[in-house]
Amino acid sequence: MKVAILSGSVYGTAEEVARNAKQLLNAAGFEVLFNPRARLADIQAFAPDAFLAVTSTTGMGELPDNLTPLYSEIRDVLPAAWRGLPGAVIALGDSSYGDTYCGGGQLLTELFAELGLQEVQPMLTLDASESVTPESDSEPWLETLIKALSQ
Ligand SMILES: Cc1cc2nc3c(=O)[nH]c(=O)nc-3n(C[C@H](O)[C@H](O)[C@H](O)COP(=O)(O)O)c2cc1C
Known part of the structure; x- marks a missing residue:
């Protein structure tokens, strides 16, 4: 099975979480x-x-700048071939931002719904004001995702 990771990061934290996810998936x-x-x-x-x-x-x-062009392209085209495929979202944020907490992940969750992707499991939120170990914090959720995709 082939998994595409869509990754958005400003300072590299989300990119490290994505890289770790790639290693676990591989x-x-x-x-x-x-x-x-x-x-x-x-x-x-x-x-x-x-x-x-x-x-x-x-x-x-908002979404990080590196993900915005891809996000816009996908929204414009909404590729029909992807309809029904499994999808899941990891959102990094900081709850001290209040209402906009994990807004980037929310945008991706909405995009996945517009695409008609099947939400495999609820979005994982990683709060920078609660933990400084987002990579290891994401691993139990990723193990559940891997089991779901393996079925
Ligand atoms: C300028 C700036 C704005 C931010 N705005 C938000 C926000 O609106 N909502 C949120 O949940 N987190 C916000 N954050 C927190 C980041 O999303 C969080 O620190 C995240 O772990 C950073 O990941 P990155 O290194 O991949 O960019 C903001 C951080 C910065 C520096």
């Missing part, structure tokens, strides 16, 4: 596309069977 036998600068054409060429988004939040609940 170790479980999945083929993974992880390119923080990927565009729609790259993802379509990879022909994924499943999607994982890993993104932080910046501004006032």
